[in-house]
Every structure is written in structure tokens, then in C-alpha cells.
Amino acid sequence: xxxxxxxxxxxxxxxxxxxxxxxxxxxxxxxxxxxxxxxxxxxxxxxxxxxxxxxxxxxxxxxxxxxxxxxxxxxxxxxxxxxxxxxxxxxxxxxxxxxxxxxxxxxxxxxxxxxxxxxxxxxxxxxxxxxxxxxxxxxxxxxxxxxxxxxxxxxxxxxxxxxxxxxxxxxxxxxxxxxxxxxxxxxxxxxxxxxxxxxxxxxxxxxxxxxxxxxxxxxxxxxxxxxxxxxxxxxxxxxxxxxxxxxxxxxxxxxxxxxxxxxxxxxxxxxxxxxxxxxxxxxxxxxxxxxxxxxxxxxxxxxxxxxxxxxxxxxxx
Ligand code: CP
Numbered sequence: 001x002x003x004x005x006x007x008x009x010x011x012x013x014x015x016x017x018x019x020x021x022x023x024x025x026x027x028x029x030x031x032x033x034x035x036x037x038x039x040x041x042x043x044x045x046x047x048x049x050x051x052x053x054x055x056x057x058x059x060x061x062x063x064x065x066x067x068x069x070x071x072x073x074x075x076x077x078x079x080x081x082x083x084x085x086x087x088x089x090x091x092x093x094x095x096x097x098x099x100x101x102x103x104x105x106x107x108x109x110x111x112x113x114x115x116x117x118x119x120x121x122x123x124x125x126x127x128x129x130x131x132x133x134x135x136x137x138x139x140x141x142x143x144x145x146x147x148x149x150x151x152x153x154x155x156x157x158x159x160x161x162x163x164x165x166x167x168x169x170x171x172x173x174x175x176x177x178x179x180x181x182x183x184x185x186x187x188x189x190x191x192x193x194x195x196x197x198x199x200x201x202x203x204x205x206x207x208x209x210x211x212x213x214x215x216x217x218x219x220x221x222x223x224x225x226x227x228x229x230x231x232x233x234x235x236x237x238x239x240x241x242x243x244x245x246x247x248x249x250x251x252x253x254x255x256x257x258x259x260x261x262x263x264x265x266x267x268x269x270x271x272x273x274x275x276x277x278x279x280x281x282x283x284x285x286x287x288x289x290x291x292x293x294x295x296x297x298x299x300x301x302x303x304x305x306x307x308x309x310x311x312x313x314x315x316x317x
């Protein structure tokens with residue numbers, strides 16, 4: 001693996017292998033074991049053109065727990081705000097000797113452009129590009145599902161037969177896209193639920209079933225219900241029904257929460273709009289994995305940094 005840009009096309013063995021390395025990292029990620037010297041002498045640059053709490057912080061912790069040198073660069077307060085291009089920014093970072101660049105950008109495809117441009121010879125990790133992909137989020141979600149299902153016996157296992165329902169703003173969700181490709185690779189089946197205006201037009205090419213009724217999807221007793229944030233910043237008023245109608249039809253409210261099996265996982269990548277796509281009781285319930293997802297993000301990001309930066313870089317992606 002030279003870069004981590006997408007989960008599309010990932011094979012099951014590779015996906016399971018990443019989750020297994022994250023298992024190996026878990027004791028360090030949770031600080032039960034002191035940090036590892038593995039990436040001493042390597043430089044990781046966090047290049048964030050969009051806001052982030054979880055992804056940026058957990059990449060920072062992951063790099064530090066592997067002893068890499070780390071610089072976090074946010075577009076606000078940098079020369080990007082003076083109009084500097086992605087190319088000039090990348091070449092500037094290359095001149096400073098970056099071994100890995102973790103990039104979040106509002107443009108779909110930004111991480112691919114950086115990886116294929118030749119502007120910088122570093123491993124590129126996609127930390128979310130527009131509405132396209134967020135591969136480490138999907139990996140930490142799969143890791144969380146596997147951990148809840150199999151606990152200490154997780155190693156080597158996939159998610160064969162798991163039934164996952166993803167609900168909400170699918171159209172604008174890079175989390176949904178990365179999850180769909182990764183969950184397919186791991187053997188899970190995915191149902192998408194959203195208002196018609198928040199479903200992509202090319203769904204017939206996705207390996208999913210889909211529908212418009214959350215209540216009908218809950219009748220199928222899914223193993224996992226993953227709620228998505230309404231991405232108001234990426235949509236015009238025409239897409240959005242109205243907050244009250246959305247919460248009534250597509251929100252995981254207390255009544256729907258009580259219909260779930262006791263072992264159904266309630267997931268959300270965060271940040272959450274409490275009271276809109278998820279009630280406070282659902283977000284804080286024992287079924288909720290929200291904080292486990294955040295904690296597991298450090299293990300997953302340690303795993304991908306380790307896999308990309310330890311040893312010799314491969315010539316091709
Ligand atoms: N889930 C996620 O990507 O959260 P942040 O935007 O806080 O990084």
C-alpha cells in the first residue's frame with residue numbers, strides 16, 4: 001500500500017489485515033503500553049483545509065504514539081488563505097521533507113490529485129475529500145463493529161452476514177461511500193435509507209439495497225444502525241425537507257431506539273446534530289458506539305500510518 005485514498009476495490013484480506021494491525025496497536029493507542037519507536041525519524045503532516053475534531057486529533061495522537069515528527073497545518077492561518085494553490089502548498093511541504101501527508105479537503109478527489117500529481121513524494125492519506133470518501137472513518141467503523149461482535153476473538157475475522165442500515169444524508173456523505181465499499185469487502189450487507197432528495201442518482205451501481213422509510217428498515221431488525229449527520233454546509237434548501245419533518249421521518253428518536261434489539265449497535269461518525277438525526281438518549285445509550293468509534297480511530301490511524309511508513313515504500317499505489 002503506497003497511499004490510502006479510498007476503500008473502493010479493497011479486498012477482504014487487506015481490510016482484515018488493517019483491522020488486525022489496529023488490534024496490535026490498541027494497547028498503545030489507549031496508553032496501556034508506552035509509545036512505540038516505530039516511526040522515529042519520519043515526518044507526518046496533517047494538511048486540513050476543512051474543520052475537524054476527531055480525525056485531525058486522532059491522526060495527531062496516532063503519529064505521536066508511533067514517535068513520528070508531526071506538524072498540523074490548517075488552511076486558516078496559513079498562506080492558503082492568501083490564495084496559495086494546492087500544488088504550491090504540496091511542493092512547500094515536500095521541500096520540508098514530509099514522509100506522509102494526511103489531507104482533508106472540500107474538493108472531491110483532492111487526495112487523489114495530490115497522490116498522482118508528482119508534486120510530493122509522500123504517502124497520501126485521505127482524511128475526507130468533499131462528498132467522495134473518508135476511508136479511515138470506514139475502517140474505524142468496521143473495527144468497532146468487529147470488536148462489539150467478537151471482542152477479544154476479533155483477530156482475523158470479517159463481518160460476513162452482518163446487516164447494516166445507514167440512514168440520512170447519503171448524497172453528501174463520504175462516510176457512507178467509504179463504508180459501503182468496505183462493508184461489501186468484509187461480507188456485510190448494507191441498506192441505505194434517506195429521503196429521495198438525499199440519495200445519489202447512481203445508486204443502481206452501488207452494492208446496496210435502499211429505501212425511503214426508516215420504520216420499514218427497522219422492521220427488518222438490522223444488526224447495526226448507522227446515523228449520518230445532515231451536512232447543511234454542502235446542500236441548498238431544495239435538498240432539505242425541514243428539520244421537524246426530517247427528525248420525524250428519518251431521525252433515530254427515543255421511540256425508534258426502543259424498537260431496536262438490545263444488541264443492535266447505534267453508530268454515528270460525529271459530529272452529531274442531537275435532536276435532528278439522533279436523540280440524546282439514543283446517542284448516549286448502551287447501544288451507542290459513538291465514543292468507542294472515536295477511541296478506535298486512534299488505533300486505526302496508527303495502523304495505516306504504520307503500514308504506509310514502516311518499511312520500504314512501494315513504487316505504485
Ligand atoms: N467523523 C469525522 O470525520 O469527524 P471530524 O469532522 O470531527 O473529523
